[in-house]
Amino acid sequence: MNTFDNIIIALTALRTNLMRSILTTLGIIIGVSAVILMVALGNGLQGLVINQVNSLGSNLIIVIPDSDGGRRSSQDGVLTERDADAIQREIPEVSAASPRLSKSVKVVAGNQNRSTQLAGADPDFVAVNNWDIVTGRNFTVAEARSGAKVALIGDTVREELFGDVDPVGLTFRANGTPLMVIGLLGAKGGGLGNDQDDLIVVPLTTARRRISGGLQTAGPPDAVQVIFVAFQEGSDMNRAKEDVENVLRSRYRIDEDELPSFSAFSMEEQLRSAESILGAFKIGLAGVAAISLVVGGIGIMNIMLVSVTERTREIGLRMAVGARTRDIRLQFLVEAIVLCVIGGLIGLAIGGGGALAMRNVLPDWPITIGAGTVALAIGVSAAVGLGFGLYPANRAAKLIPIDALRHE
Amino acid sequence: MIVRTHELVKVYETGGETVHALDGVSIGVSQGQFVAIMGASGSGKSTFMNMIGCLDVPTSGSIEIAGRDVAGLSRDELAEVRNRQLGFVFQQFNLLKRTSATQNVALPLIYAGVSVSERRARAEAQLADVGLGDRLQNMPNQLSGGQQQRVAIARALVTRPSILLADEPTGALDSKTSVEVMKILQGLSEKGISIILVTHEDDIAAYAERRIDFRDGRVIADEPVRNRR
Numbered sequence: 001m002n003t004f005d006n007i008i009i010a011l012t013a014l015r016t017n018l019m020r021s022i023l024t025t026l027g028i029i030i031g032v033s034a035v036i037l038m039v040a041l042g043n044g045l046q047g048l049v050i051n052q053v054n055s056l057g058s059n060l061i062i063v064i065p066d067s068d069g070g071r072r073s074s075q076d077g078v079l080t081e082r083d084a085d086a087i088q089r090e091i092p093e094v095s096a097a098s099p100r101l102s103k104s105v106k107v108v109a110g111n112q113n114r115s116t117q118l119a120g121a122d123p124d125f126v127a128v129n130n131w132d133i134v135t136g137r138n139f140t141v142a143e144a145r146s147g148a149k150v151a152l153i154g155d156t157v158r159e160e161l162f163g164d165v166d167p168v169g170l171t172f173r174a175n176g177t178p179l180m181v182i183g184l185l186g187a188k189g190g191g192l193g194n195d196q197d198d199l200i201v202v203p204l205t206t207a208r209r210r211i212s213g214g215l216q217t218a219g220p221p222d223a224v225q226v227i228f229v230a231f232q233e234g235s236d237m238n239r240a241k242e243d244v245e246n247v248l249r250s251r252y253r254i255d256e257d258e259l260p261s262f263s264a265f266s267m268e269e270q271l272r273s274a275e276s277i278l279g280a281f282k283i284g285l286a287g288v289a290a291i292s293l294v295v296g297g298i299g300i301m302n303i304m305l306v307s308v309t310e311r312t313r314e315i316g317l318r319m320a321v322g323a324r325t326r327d328i329r330l331q332f333l334v335e336a337i338v339l340c341v342i343g344g345l346i347g348l349a350i351g352g353g354g355a356l357a358m359r360n361v362l363p364d365w366p367i368t369i370g371a372g373t374v375a376l377a378i379g380v381s382a383a384v385g386l387g388f389g390l391y392p393a394n395r396a397a398k399l400i401p402i403d404a405l406r407h408e
Numbered sequence: 409m410i411v412r413t414h415e416l417v418k419v420y421e422t423g424g425e426t427v428h429a430l431d432g433v434s435i436g437v438s439q440g441q442f443v444a445i446m447g448a449s450g451s452g453k454s455t456f457m458n459m460i461g462c463l464d465v466p467t468s469g470s471i472e473i474a475g476r477d478v479a480g481l482s483r484d485e486l487a488e489v490r491n492r493q494l495g496f497v498f499q500q501f502n503l504l505k506r507t508s509a510t511q512n513v514a515l516p517l518i519y520a521g522v523s524v525s526e527r528r529a530r531a532e533a534q535l536a537d538v539g540l541g542d543r544l545q546n547m548p549n550q551l552s553g554g555q556q557q558r559v560a561i562a563r564a565l566v567t568r569p570s571i572l573l574a575d576e577p578t579g580a581l582d583s584k585t586s587v588e589v590m591k592i593l594q595g596l597s598e599k600g601i602s603i604i605l606v607t608h609e610d611d612i613a614a615y616a617e618r619r620i621d622f623r624d625g626r627v628i629a630d631e632p633v634r635n636r637r
Contacts, residue, residue, distance in 0.1 A: 318519075
């Protein structure tokens with residue numbers, strides 16, 4: 001008696017009651033497709049968040065002013081270029097502190113136009129935010145200081161304004177100001193609802209003095225909206241965040257027990273909190289999937305018990321011609337497992353197909369169906385068959401031969 | 409002696425009442441003998457058959473099959489004795505539905521651990537022996553009653569057992585087909601297979617060489633068959 005014989009016997013028995021077999025395995029089909037879909041989407045979302053955080057750099061502290069003013073005075077929080085300089089000067093582990101000013105601008109080249117984000121920044125912006133320059137060059141310190149009319153453009157802007165033409169050296173207008181493209185930023189891809197490549201980067205002075213419109217920034221003339229602080233590889237990011245906060249607290253004379261007028265957060269921290277939320281999310285999904293598999297398994301157990309009762313005489317005959325306890329047990333176990341694995345394969349096809357179809361809806365999510373997912377589907381369904389098939393199989397195996405043979 | 413029982417007792421408890429289905433049966437059957445066991449319903453003849461067939465265990469007493477005491481064997485050891493030493497033929501044939509004649513005959517060989525190709529060859533040869541060489545792939549519902557019983561006989565013989573147990577083998581057959589089946593059994597007996605046949609028909613018992621009568625769990629007569637058919 002080998003497993004192959006048992007699989008043949010199982011398939012014959014399942015074919016005999018084809019409709020019943022299909023209905024029975026429906027629970028497993030639904031359960032496994034739910035598991036596959038949930039795992040694929042969960043991993044896709046996790047990959048998306050990790051990609052997004054990594055595209056910014058995990059050694060990054062981002063500081064923004066609190067607009068409602070953490071301090072008791074009603075004055076809004078403010079950050080300036082001088083704050084960025086101070087952070088760079090006072091904390092040795094800081095590799096760059098890059099201030100940034102943002103404006104929404106209309107860009108025009110030829111007959112193409114588009115609304116995009118303009119970032120006014122210093123030359124460190126590219127490195128601090130993990131951008132690559134694919135063609136052309138970054139702007140220089142001299143250009144930054146003089147407010148040169150030069151720009152780096154993101155991939156989306158390039159495509160919209162210039163199509164497939166190499167944009168370096170070409171000019172376009174941003175809110176009417178002519179700017180020359182000196183470099184093209186490598187594509188980062190989309191994020192959660194926003195397109196990171198939809199931007200142009202110009203020197204801070206250029207953004208402030210030469211380009212009209214945008215934000216009405218109150219406060220000092222060198223006010224900025226964000227300071228990106230990059231730390232050296234291997235820095236302790238919790239301490240880094242405290243150091244940044246301490247520098248700013250002392251500059252604005254905010255005591256330890258006072259709420260600061262700014263918020264500093266590290267990307268590492270963001271990644272961790274996103275991961276813990278995702279972890280809980282995945283546990284929830286796994287729970288739902290597990291419940292549907294248990295329901296499916298109970299269906300399997302139920303139908304196997306019916307099958308054992310219906311085939312009592314067959315069991316008696318098999319025993320009469322020499323089947324041992326373990327032969328009968330194995331026969332019904334294999335039947336339950338085959339039933340579940342067939343359901344699992346159908347579930348894999350449905351769940352996997354659904355997950356791949358989700359790629360069209362969520363193009364930026366890295367959704368994949370790997371060997372691990374296939375193994376999971378087959379393994380889980382075989383385990384359900386084993387778990388829920390054991391009781392009916394044991395019941396069959398323990399029948400008294402003569403009682404089984406005489407069963408009506 | 410290929411089969412020997414000594415003081416075999418089987419007691420059932422049914423509804424608080426104690427029934428002595430077998431009440432001290434001691435019988436010996438020699439190699440190649442064709443024995444008919446007769447008796448009314450409730451006489452204990454079927455119970456005796458089930459004990460010999462290792463399908464049920466006695467309350468007390470001993471059973472020897474081919475020299476081996478089977479009274480104290482485990483379930484799986486009994487299964488092995490059934491597989492190697494015994495062949496069964498039932499009144500209702502007990503063939504597996506939607507399973508070809510060849511596969512039905514090959515069934516005991518699965519549990520004997522015989523390879524797929526050898527199983528097939530032996531089953532086909534056995535079917536040819538009972539005259540069904542042209543019905544190898546037929547399903548049970550494509551065969552007549554007599555043909556189905558011949559498939560069952562082939563299945564009983566495929567493991568080359570020393571003892572064939574036939575429980576009312578002609579009970580579901582017409583008289584002409586019954587004769588055919590009994591002739592096959594007589595032929596087997598001549599080849600040295602011991603046959604124990606349970607029946608309540610004198611006509612059928614007349615094909616055997618020895619007749620044992622049961623009543624109330626005891627043997628009341630044990631004599632050679634006169635006017636053998």
